[in-house]
Amino acid sequence: MSVAALNKVEMTPKDYKSEVPPVWCPGCGHFGILNGLYRALSELGVDPDNLVITSGIGCSSRTPYFVDSYKMHTLHGRAGAVATGTQLANPDLAVMTVGGDGDGFSIGGGHMPHMARKNINMTYILFDNGIYGLTKGQYSPTSRPELKAYTTPYGGPEEPMNPLLYMLTYKATYVAQAFAGKPRICAELIKQGIAHKGFSFINIYSQCPTFNLIDTIQYYRDLVYEVPEDHDPSNRGAAIELARRKETGPTAGKVPMGLIYQKEAPTLCDKMQEFVDNVGGTPDYDLNKIIDLSRP
Amino acid sequence: MSVAALNKVEMTPKDYKSEVPPVWCPGCGHFGILNGLYRALSELGVDPDNLVITSGIGCSSRTPYFVDSYKMHTLHGRAGAVATGTQLANPDLAVMTVGGDGDGFSIGGGHMPHMARKNINMTYILFDNGIYGLTKGQYSPTSRPELKAYTTPYGGPEEPMNPLLYMLTYKATYVAQAFAGKPRICAELIKQGIAHKGFSFINIYSQCPTFNLIDTIQYYRDLVYEVPEDHDPSNRGAAIELARRKETGPTAGKVPMGLIYQKEAPTLCDKMQEFVDNVGGTPDYDLNKIIDLSRP
């Protein structure tokens, strides 16, 4: 995220709350993530005037309404692409996208690789509840086959995806995972993600007690384990290893919580600036010089 | 691919040629892949009457016209999704998709993960020339930053993707890589891919001498090395290791050619059939039994 927007204000987490009260069900994990987000923004002193949060459609995609900032509530699956435009057009802004597993990995799945490998300087928080919440409970790409839902009354026929491995493969330069039941860890990882220069991705497990009756808060609590102390997040190979679900050993069937991978790399903006510099680009470049190239 | 279509006919590679002569530039790598495909079909005795090849848009996507089979020349990026429908609707057909790097990984990139993790019983051959050929030379997701093209006159600003790692991450059950300059290897890997039950993906490097002037045939020749004898393709971890581009060691900067990964797993069709069986499904199930459920 743009450093220009950091350490700009002193605001408590509460100060980032907008007037709109969250419209989520009682017990929804999204509350925990939202609280983590408030705290992270506060700790970093992010200036709301220079913060743009985009979202798609879904329960999670309602999040921007609850945060005091500039924000766009866009279309299902397109929030990341929209944020890409915002970030490139004005690199001084702090840009963030929030949304669900369906939004990001199903309909939006075609945009993810490109934000990551272009290293767009933004933060993507994915609220992963293994279900389509807003449309009242259908299978998502992270649903477990056990889940019976609207379109899968007889169970799910497909392998759930692995968000961490996806984003590592896509070459995201910051990859972390948290769980909504641990808002402090959420806050910490979101904070580091925001502070990271480049594309940062944080997958956050979040229970949907209304429609996903198998991935309960307790299920997630048991699912996650803290990233081992000796994990070197600058080691891509180790990160990939960590991200793959183990079949045996002490972490069999479990998933890591914490910072998985981080790497400094030029952002797309950096490279664009290079091109501009190379051609001596400036807003008042003489247009006639361009026009003259078309003389016969 | 559907075993029902295998070993059905005795046809030479030439017999699979349609009347339409390829419209490619002289020296285009796509010729080599096409020859590999003819040979693979011949060696497996695939019945053209039961073979459906779909493609999107691109030079490579013209391939179906040159093969005697049923075929659909669909839209840019959508060939895999179309093939998914064909395969699920009639599991007895042998279904294959061919297309380019732009087609498959740029505009079609949102469909790839789902074909793979659903383990659709089909073969996907990706003609990877690191360029948009048909639209006369633009950057693609596999282009190297060095490439200057239409939309990147000052060079490319982004990290190229890694097709093998993508498809492994997506849980494709057959992943291989070849090079158009080695039609026999192409043939062999395509053949194994077709014979594989489940989603098989073969990435084939293919030079575009017209628009990609840096990824020459010689460049690719130097780029690939044969998968080591001791590689165990049933080991996913080893496959991922192999797929990652090395920065040091004897294979630094090179990419493997050969079978990277293969695993037997139930296809989506298998699972659908299970659901059908569980509810006692049959084409002449009494509709009145369904209607009666809506009586007040």
Place this chain on the structure above:
Amino acid sequence: MARNDLIIRVAGEGGEGIVSSGDFIAAACARVGLEVYTFKTFPAEIKGGYCLYQIRTSSEQVYNQGDTFDVFCAFNGEAFELNKHLMTPGTAVVYDYPGGDFEPDLPEGVIGYPIPMSQTAKDLKSYRSKNMVALGALSVLFNIEEETLIRVLTDKFARKGDKILNLNLEAFAKGKELGAAHEKTDPYRVADPQGAKDVIIIDGNSAVGLGAIIGGLDFFSAYPITPATEVAKYVAKHLPKRGGTLIQAEDEIASIAQVLGASYAGKKAMTATSGPGLALMSEMLGMFTMSETPGLVVDVQRGGPSTGLPTKHEQSDLFLAIMGAHGDSPRIVLSVEDVKDCVDMTVEGLNIAEEYQCPVIILSDGSLAFSTQTFPTPDPSSFEIVNRKRWDGEGEYKRYEMTDDLISPMADPGTKGGLHVSTGLEHGETGAPKYTPENHELQAKKRFDKIKPIVDRYRPVEIQGEGDADVGIITWGSTIGVVREAVQRLRAEGLKVKGFYPKLMWPMPVEQYEAFAATCGKILVPEVNYQGQLSHFIRSETNIKSSIPYTICGGLPFTPAMIVERTKEILS
């Protein structure tokens, strides 16, 4: 017009059991042989928010949700306030008091029946059975056949175990008691039981699913979207019984692409979506047109533009359905009037797609999606099922052969000798690309001309009323049901009014519009969208000069009274 029907509206906060209590009343009425037409609105938010369920029931057929309610049941203060302006002297209002969150200020002449719903549920230690208390009171106050209602409840709760069942029955009994304690001073009562009829009661979305299954569907590709999701829900459950496949795709583009692929494989395939999804399908629908592949999309319209009003009613995708493609790209567009029509037209949509080898779009809408209605139990064997013209295996196969009826025989993959390419490029008879001017003109003409005969299939368009009229009303979709009743009322008053109810929206049966208009002084075109989308096509396609658009776009359907009033204005 004589009314033996009754309209009960139940409203409150989402999650309070509004929907289930409404469903119970509807089911009980249907079981005793009454006709039922229900109407619901939900908030776009997942939890909480204002929720409304209205049941209209009568011994005679009901065509719409009605003008306004006779009986109102308020679960909370918000619901009361939001509906207060609709209460007139004589309206009966059942409300949660004491112990609810409000003390209503009943308008003059409104008859109130306070029932401590929340309190009673609390006393029973069963907060979730507040709605059962309400139901008990409603039952006794408004003649909802008690025994039947109890059977409905029993059928429903039995699955959940005796404990829950008994708790609910207890709450129901308590509500009945509380209701009976009031002296009834309003005249409203549900019509008396008729003989049980051979009917089903089902919502519009499920009805589309049922139609699909009756119509011989093999493959459905779903992507969830409000208010269309329940089509897939129904199909997912029942299609495997026929051996068919439903897949949830990664997005709407994949859905329609899969439909293309499945249809090419020789199978009947469809998807259902709403406006945003249909917009995403625009490109691929052109591929159906160009490659002459059968395919069906049901668009359950909602309030637009963009994300709009996702849970609200609107008829505003007509432009997109007819014209939402690049190039000259003909499609067939149908609409549905009511829930029964959802069954019939979905069968029809599959048939037509097969017959004309083209994309077919059916426009349903947000109010039908969730409306449950009674209608005679469909007899699956009574439906005509059309299959595509298939190649007879004679001679050399040409996919796009020029035939007399312009329909080229198809060869499913697997057919010996039928090898061919299906393509989105302009092509000649074999399917090979062909870009000559003559060929493009010829093929374009083929694509348009081949679907023209569809107009005959829908001849005559249904007309309500005979002879000359001072006002003719042309409308479409679920507004037809509203207009039907309005025309009945107007004619009952001796006014010369007629109705014209097309189901085939495109290509337009121009001649029939014109013939109808020729018998009418003025033409009124009510529809629920801002621009008057059907009016637009009436202007562009027919010689009808003076049609008067009547558009509303507040997220709600018309009422018969609105049509009656507007018509009278025009008449005067």
Place this chain on the structure above:
Amino acid sequence: MARNDLIIRVAGEGGEGIVSSGDFIAAACARVGLEVYTFKTFPAEIKGGYCLYQIRTSSEQVYNQGDTFDVFCAFNGEAFELNKHLMTPGTAVVYDYPGGDFEPDLPEGVIGYPIPMSQTAKDLKSYRSKNMVALGALSVLFNIEEETLIRVLTDKFARKGDKILNLNLEAFAKGKELGAAHEKTDPYRVADPQGAKDVIIIDGNSAVGLGAIIGGLDFFSAYPITPATEVAKYVAKHLPKRGGTLIQAEDEIASIAQVLGASYAGKKAMTATSGPGLALMSEMLGMFTMSETPGLVVDVQRGGPSTGLPTKHEQSDLFLAIMGAHGDSPRIVLSVEDVKDCVDMTVEGLNIAEEYQCPVIILSDGSLAFSTQTFPTPDPSSFEIVNRKRWDGEGEYKRYEMTDDLISPMADPGTKGGLHVSTGLEHGETGAPKYTPENHELQAKKRFDKIKPIVDRYRPVEIQGEGDADVGIITWGSTIGVVREAVQRLRAEGLKVKGFYPKLMWPMPVEQYEAFAATCGKILVPEVNYQGQLSHFIRSETNIKSSIPYTICGGLPFTPAMIVERTKEILS
């Protein structure tokens, strides 16, 4: 009508240097002060296939590609055969003989100049300079200023090194010699040099790019598609000079989404595509409408439907541009007449998007995309540049405030106190979701009414010819240039014919259409699509009764002669 213009057509196999030889001729003519209008067609296949380049040049302004060629240069037998039917007695034909792949059978009266192009190139061991041989011959035979042509070649080849330059010049000289050896018996010659003029020569796609840069573009998101790709190519090269950014997105949906995001950031943003891409953008364009965000899409139309005829000319996306959205979703649609217009209207498109905070679509087409034309060098300082109405920082900020002109001030992110949400949901003034019936009606009206004043900006629509007319011709896009010449010719014959040339396609300046039609006996509407898409809107929006569609859809533009002929038919 007096013609001092000449039309040379060069045709052959793709890859033989047809395009560069055409470009050289065009540049040479432009350098000596002649007006130039070129026209090209390519095959949809990448290599080989029939390729055509036509140069029309005159000392006076040329508006279109002309009726047919005076001079034809055949690089191969296929080219000759395909053009044979267009040759009339007197046509001059230069062709590759002996040593080419054919021996032409010249039609009666056609004047042939055999030039052994292939053989000469072979003799020079420089196969790729076949086109230079042709060029040399054409130069001497048809008065293409040799010195200038050599300077053009030198400028072009200098970059490639002396060796290549000399080889090409040698081939050119050889061709000249071969040409000079013929006795010239035809009358055709390029007009004599005029004084050098202050002009540029540029193709339509680059002109869109130039307009974008003049118009103050900050951000361009590209996805390649024929025939629009070169817009991005031009912008990619020059936008960084102004510090702006071009990104190649993963698909068209990402492109238009990025444009939305960039525009929200307060920057001027656009993309360019063709029909299939515009179809994919349908959903997101609705978001621009609902969120009231400025955004520009240039659609360089091609032959449809579906993949269609990707390299061919058609004007068939008008329906999609105007109506390709779900819900009631207003947009502004503009069209361009010629290459100069591509510059002007792109500036205009950016301006209008800013002014009305809505999506703007500009329709260009396949024939303009690649047509190079001369026009006066634009003066960047002469263009009016409009920026969006921005919030003044006073009081409480409401993104969707109801103002007198219905344009709500915008607050770019970064503005103190301007925090707000931009949303695709229906909303009230602050942007918070609001689904009440009254609000939806109000906001829908706002979205439609706010763009109405655009019609005044385009008042009056240009009319060619004055007084009453027997036939008025209404047309759009690049067909305007064709009709201009036809009207000139018809009027020169004393016939009462007028032309009406709207650039604003939607909303339609109805009143002006009607006023024009009121002065005309009959109305003819030529356009290059099957359905008569503009005719449709004339029927739906105006009171014009008797407009006569004249549609062709063969992948080629109209010629003036076709319009003249059809008009005369109508007149008689």
